[in-house]
Amino acid sequence: MKPLVIVGAGGHGREAHDIAVAVNEVNPSFELVGFLDDALSPGDPAAPHTATILGGIDWLESHAVAFVPAVGSPELRRLIVQRFPHHEVADLIHPTATIGSHVSHGPGLIMAAGSRVTHAVTLGQHVHINVNSTISHDCRVGDFVTITPGVHLSGSVTLHDEVWMGIGSSAIQGVTVGARSVVGAGAAIIHDVPPDTTTVGVPGRPAHHREDTE
Ligand SMILES: CC(C)(COP(=O)(O)OP(=O)(O)OC[C@H]1O[C@@H](n2cnc3c(N)ncnc32)[C@H](O)[C@@H]1OP(=O)(O)O)[C@@H](O)C(=O)NCCC(=O)NCCS
Structure with a gap:
């Protein structure tokens, strides 16, 4: 059993915890140590009860455990990973998610229940694929891409790094x-x-170009 901490105790992080629990039910893999979250204090009564809040992200500086950054923001996920380049990173793939043949992926892959990646897909590092989303043949998905629930990508779609696909979107x-x-x-x-x-x-x-408002 690999000791694992989940970075981010928001909704996405708590869903990631559920995925790890589901994995353990089929194939005991993770010792779920707790959450890290800069916005919550250890023992915060508002914190989720599924696992302990160990502290903020700094906690990782003195603990050489595996982690998974479970925050929806691609940029924030990248910043977390860049800060801890030598820590082991876990994948969380729900038992009901499916992956076709000739698929490659980087570390930190999260696939939620019912998500599907078909044939010859390339996924970068720290890609998150939420519930019931599908990625078809020959798609190329870059690093830190977030795919929210119910997204569908047809064949040979390319998503470059840090793309965020909103709920129910398609390409x-x-x-x-x-x-x-x-x-x-x-x-x-x-x-x-x-x-x-x-x-x-x-x-x-x-709808709006970020450079217009920055
Ligand atoms: C696209 C999105 C990010 C835009 O946010 P924003 O930059 O703050 O933009 P605004 O809310 O100021 O809207 C800008 C314009 O786009 C329109 N718009 C925003 N989201 C839209 C959407 N999803 N579909 C159609 N039009 C949309 C607004 O009506 C507005 O148009 P208007 O100026 O003619 O009124 C946001 O609306 C959105 O769709 N988020 C996805 C949420 C989601 O999927 N969450 C999943 C979590 S698991």
Whole structure:
């Protein structure tokens, strides 16, 4: 059993904990040590009861245990990983998730219940695929990409690093979504999306460019 801490005790982190529990029921793998969360104090009565709040992220500096960053923000996930490059990172793949043949993935993969990756898909590091999302053949998904529930990618879609796909969004075959772009809830991507762009609607159109507001 691998001692494991989950970084982030928000909704996403608590879901990740549930996945680890589900994995253990089928194949005992993890000793669930607790959560790390900068926004909660150890023993915080508001904290979730599924596992102990051990402290903030600094706790990892003095503990050489495996961790999984379970926060939805791609950028925050990257910052956490960059801070602890020598710690072991775990994958959390729910027993009901499925992975086809010729799939490669980096460390820190989280696949929630019912998510499916089919044939010849490449996933970068710390990709999160939430419940009932599907990634079809030959897709290329970059590092720190977040795929929220009910997202569907057709074949040969490319998502560059740190893309965030909103709930129920989809992409037709062959399109590319540029790095750090956000796809809004329910959007249908039918054309390539440039980097740093928020796209909404059906068909997907730019809603707002971050450079406009920064
Ligand atoms: C796309 C999103 C990130 C935009 O957030 P934002 O940058 O704060 O944008 P705003 O709310 O200011 O909206 C900008 C414009 O886009 C429209 N818009 C926002 N989200 C939209 C969506 N999902 N579909 C269609 N239009 C949308 C707004 O109506 C607004 O248009 P208007 O100026 O004509 O009124 C957000 O609305 C969204 O869809 N988030 C996804 C949430 C989600 O999937 N959560 C899953 C968690 S597991």
